[in-house]
Structures are given as structure tokens and as C-alpha cells.
Amino acid sequence: MIRTQVGYAGGTKDNPTYHSLGDHSETIQIVYDPTRISYEELLDIFWSTHNPTVRPWSRQYASFVFYHDETQRELALKTKAQQETRRGTIFTEIVPAGTFYPAEAYHQKYRLQQSSLMQEFTEIYPNHDDFVASTATARVNGYLGGAGTCEQLREELDGLGLTAAGQDKLRQTVCSNR
Secondary structure, X not given: OOEEEEEEEOOOOOOOEOOEOOOOEEEEEEEOOOOOOOHHHHHHHHHHOOOOOOOOOOHHHOOEEEEOOHHHHHHHHHHHHHHHHHHOOOOOEEEEOOOOEXXXXXXXXXXHHOOOOHHHHHHHOOOHHXXXXXXXXXXXXXXXXXXXXXXXXXXXXXXXXXXXXXXXXXXXXXXXXO
């Protein structure tokens, strides 16, 4: 994964916001390196990290896979069918990717923003757009949210731009919880 950004998609309203979504749903945009992880592997993660058998109580929280080409569409439909065989009715919709609208700044990298590491990243990325576009902030936010192992963190820790103290804080947080 190169970077992530939360936002809104799937609807018709121009420039939705959290308090004025229209018919959009909350979603995440993932930019990834297909030489490191395949689209099908991303779909496996998607299916395993939420319960697609629960009917959404509002469009805001509906489950979607937004595809960008025919290959992605076919893989999404195939994996959805596999899930239905194993789990029953799946309410996730497979639809073409339309316009993605980034969510407000306070929603971006939420776990990181709630962390004591945020001060370091504010110094590294004083511009909010650079902060959101950073691979390092996406990776750290993921670790803080429970994704990734202690071993994975150890392998990439030096490349995240943190001070020695920041590395220690992140290592303690991630490795003590797993």
C-alpha cells in the first residue's frame, strides 16, 4: 500500500461533506503497488476485515467495492460469489468507481491524529495534503489501527521518518498489543 485517504463516493451529490453526504457512502481510496500486493489480495483483506452479510442501516455505511476496469470488476464479482458460498447473502455492492471526494482533514489518518506521534508528523509534513499523501503516515496510521505485525513494523521502522523516541513509542504501541 502506497497511500490511503478516506472520503465519500458512490453518489450523485457534488462535493459531499460529512454533514451533507447526499447519497454517497463513506469509503477509503487505496493506492497500491501491484508488484507488492495484488488486487485479489486486497479483496481478500476487504472481505476478511468486515461483515458483508449485515444489511447496512444507511447508505452512508453501505459496503462497496468500486472497480476501475473490467479485470477488477470480474475479480470483485468472483470473490463476492465465493463469499456468498461460504457466508450467505452478501450486501456489498460492486460498482464502477466514480468521483472520489476526500473527507475533511480531521477524518484523515484518524488513528495517527489521536496519537502522540502526530506532533512528529506535523513537523515532517506541515502541509496537510502532503501529510495525507504520505506513505509513512498511511503505514503508521494502519499500525496504530491494528493492521500489521510487530515483525513487519521492525522491517520498515527506519523508513518511516520518525525520531528514535518516536520509533520507540510506535514500537511499544504496536508490539505490546500484538
